[in-house]
Structure formats: structure tokens, C-alpha cells
Amino acid sequence: MLTRVWRPVASVLRAGPSVVQARFSGGYDGFDAKKTKRAGTSPIPSELFDSKSGELHSVERVLDTYVPEAERTAVKKILFGLNQGKLVEKLEIPSAAAKIAKDNDFDITLSKFEAGPDGRPPRVVRFGVTQNCIIEPTDAPIEQQYKALEAKHEKFVEGAAAAGCNVICFQEAWTMPFAFCTREKLPWSEFAECAQTGPSVKACQRWALKHNMVIVSPILERDIAHGGTLWNTAVVIGNNGNIIGKHRKNHIPRVGDFNESTYYMEGNTGWPVFETQFGKLAINICYGRHHPLNWMTFGLNGAEIVFNPSATVGALSEPMWPIEARCAAIANNYFVAGNNRVGTETFPNEFTSGNKQPAHKDFGHFYGSSYIAGPDSSRAEGLSRVRDGIAIAEADLNLCRQVKDTWVFQMTARHADYADNLADYVSMDFEPQVIRDPTL
Numbered sequence: 382m383l384t385r386v387w388r389p390v391a392s393v394l395r396a397g398p399s400v401v402q403a404r405f406s407g408g409y410d411g412f413d414a415k416k417t418k419r420a421g422t423s424p425i426p427s428e429l430f431d432s433k434s435g436e437l438h439s440v441e442r443v444l445d446t447y448v449p450e451a452e453r454t455a456v457k458k459i460l461f462g463l464n465q466g467k468l469v470e471k472l473e474i475p476s477a478a479a480k481i482a483k484d485n486d487f488d489i490t491l492s493k494f495e496a497g498p499d500g501r502p503p504r505v506v507r508f509g510v511t512q513n514c515i516i517e518p519t520d521a522p523i524e525q526q527y528k529a530l531e532a533k534h535e536k537f538v539e540g541a542a543a544a545g546c547n548v549i550c551f552q553e554a555w556t557m558p559f560a561f562c563t564r565e566k567l568p569w570s571e572f573a574e575c576a577q578t579g580p581s582v583k584a585c586q587r588w589a590l591k592h593n594m595v596i597v598s599p600i601l602e603r604d605i606a607h608g609g610t611l612w613n614t615a616v617v618i619g620n621n622g623n624i625i626g627k628h629r630k631n632h633i634p635r636v637g638d639f640n641e642s643t644y645y646m647e648g649n650t651g652w653p654v655f656e657t658q659f660g661k662l663a664i665n666i667c668y669g670r671h672h673p674l675n676w677m678t679f680g681l682n683g684a685e686i687v688f689n690p691s692a693t694v695g696a697l698s699e700p701m702w703p704i705e706a707r708c709a710a711i712a713n714n715y716f717v718a719g720n721n722r723v724g725t726e727t728f729p730n731e732f733t734s735g736n737k738q739p740a741h742k743d744f745g746h747f748y749g750s751s752y753i754a755g756p757d758s759s760r761a762e763g764l765s766r767v768r769d770g771i772a773i774a775e776a777d778l779n780l781c782r783q784v785k786d787t788w789v790f791q792m793t794a795r796h797a798d799y800a801d802n803l804a805d806y807v808s809m810d811f812e813p814q815v816i817r818d819p820t821l
Contacts, residue, residue: 428442428446429442429443429446431766431767431768434724434725434746434767436746436748436766436767437766437767438765438766438767438768439750439763439764439765439766440763441762441763442765444456444457454468457762461759461760461761461762462755462757462758462759462760463757463758463759464494464495464755464757464759465495465496465497468759469492469493469494469755469759469760469761469762470492470493470495471490471491471492471493471762472491472492472493472775473491474489474490474491474544475543475544475545477543478540478541478543478544481536481539481540481543482540482770482771485533485536485540486769487513487536487537487540487768487769487770487771488764488765488768488769488770488771489540489541489544489770489771489773490761490762490764490770490771490772490773491507491544491773491774491775492753492761492762492772492773492774492775493774493775493776494716494753494755494757494759494761494774494775494776494777494780495777495780496777496778496779496780496783497780497783499779499782499783501779503777503779504660504777504778504779505775505776505777505778506547506548506659506660506775506776506778507544507545507546507547507548507773507774507775507776508546508547508548508549508550508659508660508686508716508718508753508773508774508776509541509544509546509548509549509550509718509753509771509772509773509774510549510550510551510552510688510690510718510719510720510751510753510771510772511534511537511541511549511550511551511552511555511720511751511769511770511771512552512720512721512722512723512749512751512764512769512770512771512772513530513533513534513537513552513555513722513723513769513770514722514723514724514726514747514769515530515557515558515722515724515726516529516530516533517529518727519558519560519726519727519728519729520729523568523571523572526557526558526572527556527557527572527580527581530555530556530557531556531580531581531584533769534551534555534584535584535588537549537551537771538588538592538594538596539592540771541592541594541771541773542592542594544771544773545775546594546771546773547593547594547595547620547658547659548594548595548596548597548657548659548660548662548686549594549595549596549597549771550596550597550599550615550664550688550690550718550720551596551597551598551599551690551720552599552690552691552692552720552721552722552751553599553613553666553667553690553691553692553722554572554599554600554601554613554692555581555598555599555600555690556572556574556581556600556601557569557572557601558726558728559692559722559726559744559747560726560728561639561640561641561643561644562638562639562640562728562732562734562744563640563728563730563732564640564643564732565730565732566643566644569644570601570611570644572601573600573601573602573603573611574600574601574602574603575602575603575605576600576602576604576614576616576624576627577624579600579602579603581598581600582598582600582616582618582624585598585616585618586618586622586623586624587622589618589619589620589621589622590620590621590622593620594620595617595618595619595620595625595657595658595659595662596617596618597615597616597617597618597662597664597688597690598615598616598617598618599613599614599615599616599664599666599690600614600615600616601613601614601644601645602614602616602627602629610645611644611645612629612630612645612648613629613630613633613641613645613648613666613667614627614628614629614630614648615627615628615629615630615664615666615688615690617655617657617662617664619657619658620657620658620659625655625657626653626655627650628648628650628653628663628664628666629648629649629650629666630645630647630648630666630667630668630669631647631648631652631665631666631669631672631675632647632668632669632671632672632675633645633646633647633668634667634668636697637697637734637736638694638732638734638736638744638745639668639697640734652675652678652679652681652682653682654679654682654683654684660685660686660778661683661684661685661686662684662685662686662687662688663679663682663684663686663687663688664687664688664689664690665679665687665688665689665709666689666690666691667689667690667691667692667693669689670689670691670705670706670709670719671701671705673709673712676709676712676713677712677713679713679715680712680713680714680715684713684715685715685716685778685781686715686716686717686718686776686778687709687710687713687715687716687717687718688717688718688719688720689706689717689718689719689720690719690720691719691720691721691722692721692722692747693721693747693748694744694745694746694747694748695745695746695747695748695766696745697745699748699750702719702721702748702750703750703752703760703763705719706718706719706752706754707754707758707760709754710754710755710756710758710760711754711756711757711758712790713756713790714756714781714782714784714785714788714790714791715756715781716753716754716755716756716774716776716778716781717753717754718751718752718753718754718772718774719751719752719753719754720751720772721747721748721749721750721751722747722749723747723748723749723765723766723767723768723769724746724747724767725743725744725745725746725747726743726744726747727742727743728742728743729742730742746766748766749763749764749765749766749767749768749770750763750764750765750766751763751764751770751772752764752772753772753774753776755776755780756780756781756784756785757780757784761774
């Protein structure tokens with residue numbers, strides 16, 4: 382049975398290296414529909430692959446299309462974990478939210494994380510993340526590119542509000558293409574704006590006030606007070622339209638085409654947690670998800686929900702994506718909501734990155750797959766790899782303390798010893814604690 386139903390997928394996978402064009406080793410970089418057709422293989426199943434890009438829609442769609450219900454449920458329990466003894470529940474999308482999503486061509490999902498009774502009143506909030514491709518070509522005027530993205534995000538906020546969302550986080554550098562691969566300062570630095578008075582900040586303030594919603598807005602910041610320095614920054618807008626604060630990206634990649642340190646360096650805002658009407662929030666921007674101590678420190682400061690706005694491509698990081706945020710949620714006993722942009726962004730000029738790869742004009746495929754993970758090791762199903770969307774979770778934040786009490790990670794941790802070891806490690810005369818086999 383399974384051999385028969387999987388045959389359409391297998392025919393595509395057998396196309397081999399002539400179909401898969403990997404820029405980096407160690408990951409999936411998508412299927413080229415045109416090359417597949419030329420190779421004479423079976424047609425790409427339209428229900429699985431995007432007709433324009435040839436990219437796989439999602440792992441979840443493959444499971445839902447080809448695996449029988451009983452087996453599918455068993456597999457999903459292993460893949461996605463259990464919340465209060467069952468898979469994370471899918472809730473019905475309110476009709477108004479569904480209409481906004483349909484009219485504006487984006488997906489919307491709503492999942493439910495429950496907590497057990499513990500004598501406290503429930504602390505139920507709805508929070509979500511967005512993912513999207515750019516709209517205008519990268520050689521369009523800067524204002525035109527930004528305005529198109531602002532209009533898209535206004536619809537995101539309206540859709541989220543119609544679904545009862547209290548907190549929304551946009552993707553990393555949502556106001557622009559992720560142009561940091563090019564190493565060109567112009568025109569890309571012209572997207573930078575003040576984190577107090579910039580156009581996207583003002584727009585988010587209007588939306589937050591209108592919809593009684595906290596908005597986490599990751600932007601390219603220009604620090605006017607300090608010589609116009611650029612930062613990769615998330616601005617936190619309160620549900621009263623006020624600016625609560627900001628956080629700057631702690632870890633900056635220097636791998637593959639991620640040439641971000643050409644534009645900005647590591648942030649200087651620490652590991653802040655923002656206390657809002659809807660819980661204690663933190664933002665671990667993109668590359669920071671690869672650093673366990675980064676996640677841990679937000680937890681030590683009391684975070685209940687940590688957002689991970691990102692921009693990352695399939696060949697480099699996709700095998701890591703469904704693991705890292707979920708591991709962080711488990712290890713630190715908070716919710717994690719990770720989001721990643723979608724699509725392939727092509728730039729006017731070719732660039733290289735000192736990695737022995739030919740010059741090229743695009744970063745690769747941003748694979749979306751935004752998802753939300755709970756502190757109890759459960760997670761909701763993710764968004765598509767190819768479509769714009771919003772993933773929203775309804776969650777009882779009491780679950781965070783319940784999991785802490787169950788697993789006692791905080792009680793059993795050795796923070797003082799870790800601190801001593803790290804203090805030794807950063808000293809110039811550090812010697813690793815290695816016990817050598819005397820027979821060597």
C-alpha cells in the first residue's frame with residue numbers, strides 16, 4: 382500500500398542531482414520544475430509541489446495526502462509530540478479572518494496549547510508569527526518596495542486581529558528584501574529607519590492601537606543618536622500604540638551568503654524580556670537560535686514566549702529548522718514561535734561570498750515553515766514552504782510553570798558552576814579540563 386501511494390513522490394526524488402541544485406552542502410535546496418520536465422520524469426504532483434517554483438509545499442501536506450489516517454496520526458504523535466495527552470489541537474478559523482486571508486492570498490492557521498488545572502486561573506493568550514515573500518522586484522524604488530510590504534502587513538494584522546490574536550511578530554527585516562548577501566551598501570542601507578520615528582514603527586503603532594495588539598516589528602535600524610549606526614533590531618510596540626522597547630540581534634552570521642557583518646555588528650541590548658498585558662515576551666533574532674546560551678538567558682530573565690524572526694535558506698539550515706526552536710522551548714520551559722520568509726529574492730548584480738561557489742544573483746529559496754512549539758515538547762504543524770501566511774497559537778501560559786515543576790530543569794541546573802567555568806574559559810590562561818589516557 383505505502384509503496385503504491387508514495388510512487389509519485391519517488392519518481393521526482395529519483396531525478397537526482399540534475400534536478401537538485403544545491404548551493405551549500407548538507408541540505409535540501411528544492412526541485413526545479415522545468416528541469417524535472419526536461420529530464421522526462423513523471424509530472425510533479427500539483428498537490429505536493431508549488432507550480433511556479435517547483436518547491437515542496439510542506440512535509441505536513443505530504444503526510445496528509447498520502448498516508449492513511451490511522452498511520453498518519455501515529456506518525457504525527459511521534460513527529461509533533463503531545464499536549465495534555467493529544468496532538469496540538471487545530472481550531473476553526475473565524476470566518477472574518479478566513480475571508481481576509483482568502484482575499485489577500487495568504488494562509489492562516491490556529492492551534493491550541495492547553496495546560497492542566499493547578500488552582501490558578503487560566504492565562505490564555507493568542508500569539509502568532511507571519512511569513513511572506515517580497516512583492517516588488519529588488520530594483521524597484523525603495524519607497525515602492527517598502528509601501529508594498531507595509532500594505533501586505535496591514536492585511537496580516539487585520540487577519541490576525543479577526544482571529545483574536547493578541548501578539549504578532551513579523552519576520553526578520555520585514556520592511557525589505559534580505560539584501561545583506563550582496564555586500565552592497567546602496568541602495569539597501571536606505572531601508573534603515575529610526576526605531577522611534579521610522580515609517581514602519583509609526584505604521585505598527587497605528588495598527589497596535591487600532592487592534593489592541595502587541596506587535597513585534599523586526600527592522601533595519603539606523604541609530605540616529607550614535608552616528609547613524611545600523612543595527613538588526615526588533616521594536617516592541619505595546620497594545621496601546623506605545624513603544625515598549627527594542628532588542629538588537631545578539632549573534633551575527635558569517636557563513637555562506639550571510640554577509641550581515643558588512644552592515645551591522647552584534648547587538649548591545651542584552652537579553653531583555655518585555656512584560657506586556659499578554660505575557661512576558663522576548664525576541665531571539667535569526668542566527669541567535671544556533672546559540673543555546675542565548676535561548677537560556679532569555680529564559681533566566683523570565684520569558685514565557687520567545688519569538689525567533691528569521692531569514693534562512695533551504696540548503697543551509699532547513700534540517701535544523703524544525704529542531705532548534707523546539708529544543709529551546711523544551712530546555713527553557715517557554716513557548717517559541719519561529720518564522721522565516723518565503724520565496725527566492727533576485728538582486729540586480731551578481732555576488733560571491735568567498736565560499737568557492739560561482740557568482741549568483743539570488744540567496745536561494747527561503748523555505749518559510751513557520752511554527753510554534755510548546756514547553757512540553759509539543760508543537761503545532763507548520764506553515765507552507767512557499768506561501769505567505771500567519772501561524773497563530775492559543776496558549777495557556779500556565780503551562781510554562783507546570784512543565785518547570787515537572788522536569789525541574791531550573792532546580793537541577795548548575796548555574797554557579799557554569800558561571801565559574803565560563804569565567805575560566807574567557808581568561809587568557811584557560812586550560813581545558815582534559816584527562817588524557819596515560820597509555821597514549
